[in-house]
Amino acid sequence: MSDWSQTNTVLTAGFAQIPKGTTLYEVSTVVGCVLIIDVDKEVICDASFTFYMDKTSDFLAGLLRGRSVANGMAEITPVVQDRFLGPGQGAVLQAIRGAVERFMEKKRQS
Incomplete structure (x- = not known):
């Protein structure tokens, strides 16, 4: 576990609906994405996703x-x-986009 209190980081989140008819939809209707972003460098420090299996979240976090x-x-x-070929790829990208856009909006306001 990292101590984020010692760095200039923020936690931001985004969510997206998973398409009906996919296997993933039967487990959960929404995917959530949490990003910890270094404000100064504008770089993702860590990430987490609301997938049923931890491996999926771990893999995506590693990519980000x-x-x-x-x-x-x-x-x-x-x-x-290119690297995440699981169902709901579009929803994953939308959730990430939501988190990134929330960060950028806050940065513009500062």
Whole structure:
């Protein structure tokens, strides 16, 4: 467990509906994404997802750690599309996008 109190980080979250008719929808109707972002560097420090199986969340978190959000989803989308081939890929990207957009909106207000 990391001590985020010693760094300039924020926690942001995004959510998206999982498409009906997918196996994943039978387990959960929504996917959530939590990102911890370094405010100064605009880089994802850690991530977590609301998947039933931890491996999925761990894998996605590994893909996102160290990725820049300075240009929105530009660095994130191709990696997730290429490496996460699970059902609900679009919902995962939408949840990440929601979290990133929330961070960017707050940054613009500061």
